[in-house]
Amino acid sequence: MKKKMAFATCVQLGLSCIQEIYKIGGNLDLLITLEDDKAKNKSGRIYLDNIATEHSVPLLKIDNINNQEVLNTLKEHQIDWLFIIGWSQIAKKEVLETPTFGCIGMHPTLLPVGRGRAAIPWAIIKGLKETGVTMFKLDEGVDTGDIIGQGVISLDQNITATDLYQKVDEMHITLIVKYWDDIVTNNITLLKQNEADATEWPGRKPEDGEILNTMTMDEADKLVRAVKHPYPGAFYKDGDKTFRVWSAKTNKDDGVIQLRDGYLIPIDYEIEG
Structure with missing residues (x-):
């Protein structure tokens, strides 16, 4: 049947x-x-x-x-x-x-x-x-x-x-x-x-997407890739501005966001606030 x-x-x-x-x-x-x-x-x-x-x-x-x-x-x-x-x-x-x-x-x-x-x-x-x-x-x-x-x-x-x-x-x-x-x-x-x-594995909230200066290049790179669409995106706070980062690359010597062992350079991003 x-x-x-x-x-x-x-x-x-x-x-x-x-x-x-x-x-x-x-x-x-x-x-x-x-x-x-x-x-x-x-x-x-x-x-x-x-x-x-x-x-x-x-x-x-x-x-x-x-x-x-x-x-x-x-x-x-x-x-x-x-x-x-x-x-x-x-x-x-x-x-x-x-x-x-x-x-x-x-x-x-x-x-x-x-x-x-x-x-x-x-x-x-x-x-x-x-x-x-x-x-x-x-x-x-x-x-x-x-x-x-x-x-x-x-x-x-x-x-x-x-x-x-x-x-x-x-x-x-x-x-x-x-x-x-x-x-x-x-x-x-x-x-x-x-x-x-x-x-x-625990739940994640949008605020867990924050890029911190204490992160390594590897950690920051993984985070950016992990919370891309359809998720809310990674972000970095700089004073009253927030960078919403959808893709980025890392560099040992120079860049925009300083990390523990180098820099993150946002490629696709929006500035909020």
């Missing part, structure tokens, strides 16, 4: 997956997103009205994934699997258990490494050689569920958040295509995460 599928998202990564599901001949029975006035400034924020209309899918707009109306709607549509992708609220036990088989998420690291927030900036700041995307069955923990599949993304020393966001977006699509048939036919193999390898 054909499985009934639902998808909850409010960001581009999720919309890309939904578009790909239809492209490969898949079908969704319910779409869930945030109310229009919620999370307007969230990185990659999108709206699902057009795609819902195009494919005649019911669209539920909510304040919180754990609301009673979500549970009621999942039951009403007899949903078997619910994808929750690009969603910052943690789904509680009741939501996870309402679809017949559960809920599926994706996280832009190679779990169990990098559970938590700000996975794209942290991968660059930490100077990782590779990261990736993990598709997994959601449980009550944060990014702790059993793994369905993973895709590896190689990083070089020039990669920016813009580049990596695009690669992560493409890997979400790759994993959807690879595992869609297995999910709808209930043919997935779940792999437990190895807790011994688990790490957790």
Whole structure:
């Protein structure tokens, strides 16, 4: 019997997956997103009205994934699997258990490494050689569920958040295509995460993008690349002026912003204030 599928998202990564599901001949029975006035400034924020209309899918707009109306709607549509992708609220036990088989998420690291927030900036700041995307069955923990599949993304020393966001977006699509048939036919193999390898990365705020004189050239370079669009950008305060730096180069001997072991030279920047 054909499985009934639902998808909850409010960001581009999720919309890309939904578009790909239809492209490969898949079908969704319910779409869930945030109310229009919620999370307007969230990185990659999108709206699902057009795609819902195009494919005649019911669209539920909510304040919180754990609301009673979500549970009621999942039951009403007899949903078997619910994808929750690009969603910052943690789904509680009741939501996870309402679809017949559960809920599926994706996280832009190679779990169990990098559970938590700000996975794209942290991968660059930490100077990782590779990261990736993990598709997994959601449980009550944060990014702790059993793994369905993973895709590896190689990083070089020039990669920016813009580049990596695009690669992560493409890997979400790759994993959807690879595992869609297995999910709808209930043919997935779940792999437990190895807790011994688990790490957790904290959330980041716009003010964490400040370039400080105590930083090394390497640290400043990584920071600039890590918080480029769709993130708020790195910045440097000089008196009452703020330089918003989107790209920069480093120099040992001379430059604009003095660092611990050299200088940073902004290339693409704006002056605020």
